[in-house]
Amino acid sequence: MKRIAILGSGLLGGSIALAAQKRVPKLSVSLWGRREKAISDALDRGIKEATTDLAQAVTGADIIILASPVGAMLGILEKASAATSLKDVIITDVGSVKLTPRDTLEHVVKEAGALYIGSHPMAGSEQTGVGASCEDLFEGAACVLTNDFRHPDNEVTKLRTFWENLGCNCYLTSSEDHDRVMARISHLPHILASVGSLVGLKHPDDGKFAGNGMRDTTRVASGHPGMWTEILRRNKAALKEPIEETISYLREMLAMLDDSSDEGVTRLLEEAKTLRDGLQPNGHSTD
Structure with a gap:
């Protein structure tokens, strides 16, 4: 795994970027956001590759992490799929529910030849925005993974290893559970x-x-x-x-x-x- 793209420039997206830069320094990390202000704040926080250019953010990514509100994920992923090939890319998300993104994103993921494996890192704050992001947010936190489409174990292991590198303790279950x-x-x-x-x-x-x-x-x-x-x-x-x-x-x-x-x-x-x-x-x- 050489590159990840984080789509969503809020607290979780920014914290993932900062944590990955700190803990997996050889990994290329891009952060995408819609608003120039959020991207400016991300750069000020030390996120090296933050951009409003979606194609730039996702091109070459091995893992794409949807860190937007659940209702916005489908539109973002459709645009990402139109911008570059997502074949064999692992698509995950950090939503607090898992059935909705699984069912909503399924057809786009399949058409793109990608793999969807859900994630939910159990870390957060009452604060919001990339300015509140923290590189140690995931230290000791549980992270739930869902593999409802039964992708190969080695693909799940890639994603599990990523979250573990950020400090999470990972658990595998179904979206329903x-x-x-x-x-x-x-x-x-x-x-x-x-x-x-x-x-x-x-x-x-x-x-x-x-x-x-x-x-x-x-x-x-x-x-x-x-x-x-x-x-x-x-x-x-x-x-x-x-x-x-x-x-x-x-x-x-x-x-x-x-x-x-x-x-x-x-x-x-x-x-x-x-x-x-x-x-x-x-x-x-x-x-």
Whole structure:
């Protein structure tokens, strides 16, 4: 593998470029973005080959990483395919859902003779834009790979090795299982953080009393609303069950408080504590 092209000049795209430059110095790394301002910011951050010229970015790439919003991926890939041959190129993405890009991109990938293998590095921030990118963002982070089209193991290994070189711990699963798990461990927590902000800060002046508990549990609510609307909408089927379970637990807690059931409340909190204490630490939270 000699060259990668990252299509999307946001936080993740910029962080991938910086991390690859630092950790795989022999690899040629290009970053493409639509807006001149974003590309100027990327160059200022030290990304050596940043451009608004899509053909320049993708020509000669062994791996193309779609780092745009999921809804924009198809149009970008179609233009990339028109600009240069994508035969035998590995196409991947960093979307927080995997069924949508898999199904949306399939026909373009097949017509181009390329290979689609999904990626989801579990690293991010409530900050946005290439100016917030970080070369160590992926250190210790999980990265989920999906190979629903059953491409050869050596092709999956190429992509796995790339993410591992950036510091990720990689796991292989299906797109269906990925979206089901993300609904619970990533997308539902964002909803809860947002609801926590709406309820806890109903009277904004109360925020002056907020400690780390409020700040930690609602941090991800500062994420980009438009981006998260797209994620939640595209994974709505998998989100239905965990949202209903959340409502059930809240009703159970309310009933126990009404009944002054110390034993019941303690049992619920102890169960939650045990599960949380068993959570393995990693370098970055899921956003």
